[in-house]
Amino acid sequence: MLPCVRWLQPLLALLSSPLLTWGQNCPASCQCPDPHTVDCSGRGLTRLPDSIPLDVRRLLLSDNWIPWIPSDFLVLYSDLVYLDLRNNSLSRIEPGTLSTSSRLVFLDLGSNNLTEIPSGTFGESRSLIKLRLGNNPYLSMVSEDAFLGLTSLRELELERNALSGLDVGVLGQLPSLRLVRLEGNPWVCNCNFAKLFAWLMENSHKLPTGIQGMECSLPVDGRRVALSQLSEDSFRECQVTLTLTDYLIVIFSGISVSVAAIMASFFLASTVHCFQRWSKANKTDDEESDA
Ligand SMILES: *[C@@H]1O[C@H](CO)[C@@H](O)[C@H](O)[C@H]1NC(C)=O
Ligand SMILES: *[C@@H]1O[C@H](CO)[C@@H](O)[C@H](O)[C@H]1NC(C)=O
Numbered sequence: 001m002l003p004c005v006r007w008l009q010p011l012l013a014l015l016s017s018p019l020l021t022w023g024q025n026c027p028a029s030c031q032c033p034d035p036h037t038v039d040c041s042g043r044g045l046t047r048l049p050d051s052i053p054l055d056v057r058r059l060l061l062s063d064n065w066i067p068w069i070p071s072d073f074l075v076l077y078s079d080l081v082y083l084d085l086r087n088n089s090l091s092r093i094e095p096g097t098l099s100t101s102s103r104l105v106f107l108d109l110g111s112n113n114l115t116e117i118p119s120g121t122f123g124e125s126r127s128l129i130k131l132r133l134g135n136n137p138y139l140s141m142v143s144e145d146a147f148l149g150l151t152s153l154r155e156l157e158l159e160r161n162a163l164s165g166l167d168v169g170v171l172g173q174l175p176s177l178r179l180v181r182l183e184g185n186p187w188v189c190n191c192n193f194a195k196l197f198a199w200l201m202e203n204s205h206k207l208p209t210g211i212q213g214m215e216c217s218l219p220v221d222g223r224r225v226a227l228s229q230l231s232e233d234s235f236r237e238c239q240v241t242l243t244l245t246d247y248l249i250v251i252f253s254g255i256s257v258s259v260a261a262i263m264a265s266f267f268l269a270s271t272v273h274c275f276q277r278w279s280k281a282n283k284t285d286d287e288e289s290d291a
Contacts, residue, residue, distance in 0.1 A: 025051065025053065026038065026053075027040060027049035027050060027051055027052055028049070028050075029043045029045065029049060030043065030049055032053075035055075036055065036056060036057035036058060036079075037056070037057070037058040037059075037060070038052055038053065038056050038058070038059050038060065039058075039060040040059075040060060040061050040064070041060045041061060041062040041063050041064070041084070042062070042063040042064070043064060044064065044065065045061070045064040045065065045066055046064070046065045046066065046067070047066060047067075047068075048061070048066060048069060048070075048073070052077065054076060054077065054079075055079050056077055056079065056080060057079050057080060057081045057082065058080075058081065058082040059077065059080060059082070059083050059084070060082075060084045061083075061084060061085050061088065062084045062085065062086040062087050062088070062108070063086070063087045063088075064087075064088050065088065065089050066085065066088040066089060066090065067088070067089040067090060067091065068090065069085070069090070069093075069094070069097060070094070070097075071094035071095070071096050071097045073097060074097060074098060074100050074101045074104070075100050078100065078101075078102075078103065079103060080101065080103060080104055081103050081104060081105050081106070081127075082104075082105060082106045083101075083104060083106070083107050083108070084106075084108045085107075085108060085109055085112070086108040086109070086110045086111050086112075086132065087110070087111040087112070088111075088112050089112065089113055090109065090112040090113060090114060091112070091113045091114060091115060092114065092115065092116075093109070093114070093117075093121055095118065095120070095121070096123070097121075098121060098122045098123055098125055099120075099122075099123025099124060099125075100123070100124075101122075101123070101125045101128070102124060102125065102126060102127060103127055104125055104127060104128055105127050105128060105129050105130070106128075106129065106130045107125075107128060107130070107131050107132070108132040109131075109132060109133050109136075110132040110133060110134045110135050110136070110157065111134075111135040111136070112135075112136050113136065113137075113138060114133070114136040114138070114139050115136075115138045115139060115140065115141070116139065116140070116141035116142070116143070117133065117139070117141070117142045117143060117146040117147075118143050118146065119143040119144070119145040119146060119148070120145055120146075120148055120149075121146055121147075122146070122147060122148075122149060122150055123149060124149050125149065125150055126149065126150070126151050126152055127152055128150050128152060128153050129152055129153060129154050129155065130153075130154065130155040131147075131150070131153060131155070131156050131157065132157040133156070133157055133158050133161070134157040134158060134159040134160050134161065134181060135159070135160045135161070136161050136162075137160075137161070137162060138162055139158075139161035139162055139163065140161070140162040140163060140164065142158070142163065142166055142167070142170055143167075143170075144167045144169045144170060145169075145173070146170055147170060147173055147174055148173055150173075150174060151174075151175060151176065152176050153174050153176055153177060154176050154177060154178045154179065155177075155178065155179045155180075156171075156174065156177060156179070156180045156181070157180075157181045158180070158181060158182055158185070159181040159182060159183050159184045159185070160183070160184035160185070161184075161185055162185070162186060163182075163185040163186070163187065164185070164186050164187060164188045165187070165188060165190075165192045165193055165196070166182070166196055167196075168195045168196045168198075168199045171199060171203075172199075177206060178206060179206055179207075179208065180203075180206050180207060181207070181208060182200075182207065182214060183207075183208075183209070183213040183214050186217065187214070187215065187216035187217070188216060188217055188219055189216035189217065189218060189219070189225070189227075189230065189234070189235075190219040191235065191237075191238035193216060193235075194232075194235035194238045194239075197227070197230065197232070197235060198232060200214070200227065201232065210228075211226075211227040211228050212226070212228055214226070214227040215227065216230075
């Protein structure tokens with residue numbers, strides 16, 4: 001054997017182990033219809049399958065019982081473009097899990113058990129175009145910065161969750177948004193909802209069925225009303241946010257009211273005083289004339 005081959009042997013052995021999981025082999029319970037697709041949907045999996053090829057681009061894991069994905073998952077599968085985790089048992093996304101998913105275009109986390117979407121969950125997923133988060137029956141909290149950095153996101157699904165309110169800044173951060181699904185949430189049309197309502201009126205073309213399909217319940221008696229029955233006037237009582245000028249006007253009118261009050265009482269006091277003196281003087285005049 002040539003010396004250089006002997007020298008290369010350990011190197012080749014070292015290289016071949018990752019090469020084995022690179023391309024060719026398919027996880028035991030899955031199907032790999034093409035070199036970049038791994039389809040493990042509906043296999044009754046209770047955790048992520050082992051030995052998913054590292055160069056996978058489409059990973060289909062829907063209709064399983066997967067409760068958790070490790071936070072370094074997308075560090076390993078950095079070519080991933082399409083990740084379908086629909087209808088699993090995920091209750092949370094570890095912080096940072098999606099912060100390295102720079103190629104991810106499609107992410108489906110619908111029909112899981114997520115309870116909240118914390119700030120910065122999606123990190124720098126600048127390629128993400130479609131994000132499905134609907135049908136998470138306990139999802140009641142979406143942080144204001146939840147979707148920060150998703151500059152390409154066109155479609156956002158948040159339908160049929162447990163949202164009673166949503167900070168309008170969440171939607172304001174998405175410059176490419178074309179479609180948003182928000183129907184089927186237990187919205188409460190209180191003063192917090194006023195800003196979201198204004199946004200929805202302005203952006204109703206981004207809702208699949210306009211505002212027709214959306215309802216909210218009245219804070220007083222819980223009665224459900226269609227958003228189409230409301231107008232910005234319905235939230236008129238909520239417009240108590242004062243600007244600086246308002247405050248200055250309030251303060252100055254306060255001051256002028258007090259000044260006016262002081263002047264009025266001074267005037268009143270001196271009038272009374274004058275009157276008393278005048279009546280006293282009159283009395284002495286009368287007494288004098290009587291005498
Ligand atoms: C969700 O996955 C379970 C388990 O595979 C399956 O039985 C069920 O039909 C799926 N539900 C939907 C709505 O696809
Ligand atoms: C989903 O979450 C709720 C509350 O957080 C919990 O009670 C329930 O057991 C969870 N269900 C599954 C399938 O994990």
